Amino acid sequence: MAIRGKSDPRAEATAGEALVIETLTFIAGDGERLGRFLAITGLGPGDLRAAAGAPEFQRSLIDYLLSDEELIKALASSLGRSPEAVAAVARRASPPGPWD
Numbered sequence: 363m364a365i366r367g368k369s370d371p372r373a374e375a376t377a378g379e380a381l382v383i384e385t386l387t388f389i390a391g392d393g394e395r396l397g398r399f400l401a402i403t404g405l406g407p408g409d410l411r412a413a414a415g416a417p418e419f420q421r422s423l424i425d426y427l428l429s430d431e432e433l434i435k436a437l438a439s440s441l442g443r444s445p446e447a448v449a450a451v452a453r454r455a456s457p458p459g460p461w462d
Contacts, residue, residue, distance in 0.1 A: 378455025389433075425456060428456060
C-alpha cells in the first residue's frame, strides 16, 4: 500500500511501461500516425520492432506523446481515459530533464 501523498515506484513503472505499449500500438494502428512518427524519429518500419524494447526508444516515445496534445487526446479517447490521466502517467514515466 502506498503512503498517502507518496507514489509507489513499481506501480508507476508498470503504468509507464503499459503506456509505452499502448502508445506504440495506437500509433502503429494508423498509417498516417505511423508515417509521421517514423519520419520524425528516422526509423524505418523494420527498425521499429527492434527499437521498441530499448529504454531510450521508450523515453523518446513518451516525449513524442507529451509533445502532441492532439495525440494525447486521441490516445486517451481510444483507451477510455481522460487526456489529463494519460498525460499524468506520461509525465511520471518521462525521465527528468536537465532543468528539473
